Amino acid sequence: MIPMEGKPGEAAGPQYLALRDQIAFNIEIGKLPAGSRLPSERQFQTSAGFARGTIRQALAQLEAEGLIYRRDRSGWYVSPPAITYDPTRWAGFMAYVTEQGRTPATITLAKSSINANAALADIFRVAPGSPLHVIERMRTIDGRPVLVERITVDPALAPGLLDHDLDGSLTQILKHKYGVVVARNRVDMRPCALAKEAAETLGTKPGAPSLTVVRTSFDEKGRVVEYDQEYWRHDAIRIHVDLSVRGEPDA
Amino acid sequence: MIPMEGKPGEAAGPQYLALRDQIAFNIEIGKLPAGSRLPSERQFQTSAGFARGTIRQALAQLEAEGLIYRRDRSGWYVSPPAITYDPTRWAGFMAYVTEQGRTPATITLAKSSINANAALADIFRVAPGSPLHVIERMRTIDGRPVLVERITVDPALAPGLLDHDLDGSLTQILKHKYGVVVARNRVDMRPCALAKEAAETLGTKPGAPSLTVVRTSFDEKGRVVEYDQEYWRHDAIRIHVDLSVRGEPDA
DNA sequence: GAGTGGTCTAGACCACCTT
DNA sequence: AGGTGGTCTAGACCACTCA
Incomplete structure (x- = not known):
């Protein structure tokens, strides 16, 4: 499992966006390189302390932005460049x-x-x-x-x-x-x-x-x-x- | 509230896709014309008998397809032509x-x-x-x-x-x-x-x-x-x- | 077979829009 | 003020992938 960096100053808002920002930050700084696999949803559940639904909301958001993609029933991965x-x-x-x-x-x-x-x-x-x-x-x-x-x-x-x-x-x-x-x-x-x-x-x-x-x-x-x-x-x-x-x- | 038509033969699959199909069907046949408002999520909850999360999954799916859109905290509406x-x-x-x-x-x-x-x-x-x-x-x-x-x-x-x-x-x-x-x-x-x-x-x-x-x-x-x-x-x-x-x- | 995501439930409280 | 969607919880079971 890849340890995630905490991210610096954050604006107020829904929790799932905070998690989104944190993951996006880790992608930006290269901690999560293109093609690599994200921690599992249940690992996020433990580390972030949110319910699984909230985790999935953050992941769906990143997917909509094109930053990550999923392989069905396998996991979430960082998208390669378009x-x-x-x-x-x-x-x-x-x-x-x-x-x-x-x-x-x-x-x-x-x-x-x-x-x-x-x-x-x-x-x-x-x-x-x-x-x-x-x-x-x-x-x-x-x-x-x-x-x-x-x-x-x-x-x-x-x-x-x-x-x-x-x-x-x-x-x-x-x-x-x-x-x-x-x-x-x-x-x-x-x-x-x-x-x-x-x-x-x-x-x-x-x-x-x-x-x-x-x-x-x-x-x-x-x-x-x-x-x-x-x-x-x-x-x-x-x-x-x-x-x-x-x-x-x-x- | 607009009564929805039941839709005919359906394939197996997740419930939210069945609900999606039903709403899409009502849009196709003109029962839900462009610009009109969908029943509220809680009305769907009652009429369809699903949990609200399942309802929202169906609506999010239709939104991704471009068939409906939301007005923040107001409701869901049928998308006009592109x-x-x-x-x-x-x-x-x-x-x-x-x-x-x-x-x-x-x-x-x-x-x-x-x-x-x-x-x-x-x-x-x-x-x-x-x-x-x-x-x-x-x-x-x-x-x-x-x-x-x-x-x-x-x-x-x-x-x-x-x-x-x-x-x-x-x-x-x-x-x-x-x-x-x-x-x-x-x-x-x-x-x-x-x-x-x-x-x-x-x-x-x-x-x-x-x-x-x-x-x-x-x-x-x-x-x-x-x-x-x-x-x-x-x-x-x-x-x-x-x-x-x-x-x-x-x- | 252990672990993953996919689906679903049944609640809850909130901010905000509408009337 | 009542109703809407937005967010969140804490479970559950399933189909599937992967080692």
């Missing part, structure tokens, strides 16, 4: 994670053919019931699962796609094996909470804070080549966009 | 909120002159201790506070800026009164939790889930004209970016 994601750049996951000095990996969870429901039929502009490829993958950074994604591809553009090794870059495969080139990208992002299934895959709890990123890629003819729904641990990503002027200035 | 924000477009808050059929408003909370600390001096490339304008504002959509922001401006570019009415568009003032035109924008976003002060201003609880947006605006000479830190209620915003190809494709 990866910066720039939707205006075309680099894929493997590329930009490596660029930032981290180690990415991809695990294909499932691949299958489905029939388009109304929503997907609308997105791909095909008849409802048309076949579509669906690929589910999990991606890790330095061994920690950070996102699950569900990719839908129109088999008309990439027949036999599912026979390839899908642990690398999908965009690369589409380009080199099928000559499909992405000409336009649409990206939607919003904070949300993890659904049960995604939470289990990421080894965390349903309802854990998360960021949903939906990417729709089009080729030069405006056809949808890839529809990608990503669910990120919210402490693993930050968005960065750098733009020169375009569009009308302000109001 | 506003779409496109960082690649130049439209200001007033413009894009209006475009989406909603009513924006701005309230200036404070304006003052400070001396640059190390971090700000670095951003503005001035000597530490140099004077800087700081403006704090709150912005609302349809009367609901959705963000607080802290804007820093170099007085060298806009002397006397604080004497203007700052409830409108700052970018407009900089452009029309000072001839300062934004040529480049850098935007950083990340999920986080509201600090105590921001939470109070937004009428919610510290630690409420939130999205931080930091905008740095440059003029054509590369000088920083505006440094804007925004703290959004996480259920009030979604990001949308639409891009044509640029940069190398993938890896």
Whole structure:
């Protein structure tokens, strides 16, 4: 067990925030380095003298701030630094994670053919019931699962796609094996909470804070080549966009 | 009090998720319209037969998902639809909120002159201790506070800026009164939790889930004209970016 | 099998909002 | 003044992980 430092001057307020401050302080000064495990909730109970519910409130607060994360039924850990994601750049996951000095990996969870429901039929502009490829993958950074994604591809553009090794870059495969080139990208992002299934895959709890990123890629003819729904641990990503002027200035 | 509908077939799982599903169902079918108030926690306690802690777990879950929000010590309310924000477009808050059929408003909370600390001096490339304008504002959509922001401006570019009415568009003032035109924008976003002060201003609880947006605006000479830190209620915003190809494709 | 977090109970008092 | 959410306690049992 890692002994915690007391923290200096504190403002008044709820006890759980005082405990939060103390833990945050120990993370700041490096006493609790990234990736290390926090003392157990019952150890905090003893050392801090609060009820377990209060301890958990402090931990939930730190989780919401992105300072710590949990591994389901295993313990609480200090979050590693977030990866910066720039939707205006075309680099894929493997590329930009490596660029930032981290180690990415991809695990294909499932691949299958489905029939388009109304929503997907609308997105791909095909008849409802048309076949579509669906690929589910999990991606890790330095061994920690950070996102699950569900990719839908129109088999008309990439027949036999599912026979390839899908642990690398999908965009690369589409380009080199099928000559499909992405000409336009649409990206939607919003904070949300993890659904049960995604939470289990990421080894965390349903309802854990998360960021949903939906990417729709089009080729030069405006056809949808890839529809990608990503669910990120919210402490693993930050968005960065750098733009020169375009569009009308302000109001 | 609004009577709640029972919800149909349910999967096994924790009780708080069952209650979550029931409330979510009532929001979906419109029994609990946007902006309306939920029954009180103690009413749920009676009607659902759970302990209050379990009720609060369900509500916290719905809050994390962005379906409901709280007004401190007042009650729980159904979240209105989110506003779409496109960082690649130049439209200001007033413009894009209006475009989406909603009513924006701005309230200036404070304006003052400070001396640059190390971090700000670095951003503005001035000597530490140099004077800087700081403006704090709150912005609302349809009367609901959705963000607080802290804007820093170099007085060298806009002397006397604080004497203007700052409830409108700052970018407009900089452009029309000072001839300062934004040529480049850098935007950083990340999920986080509201600090105590921001939470109070937004009428919610510290630690409420939130999205931080930091905008740095440059003029054509590369000088920083505006440094804007925004703290959004996480259920009030979604990001949308639409891009044509640029940069190398993938890896 | 010991220990972890996940869930749940049944109370309590408080600060604050609302009427 | 009555009701609200905010905080806190002191237990309990369970499903699961880990050694």
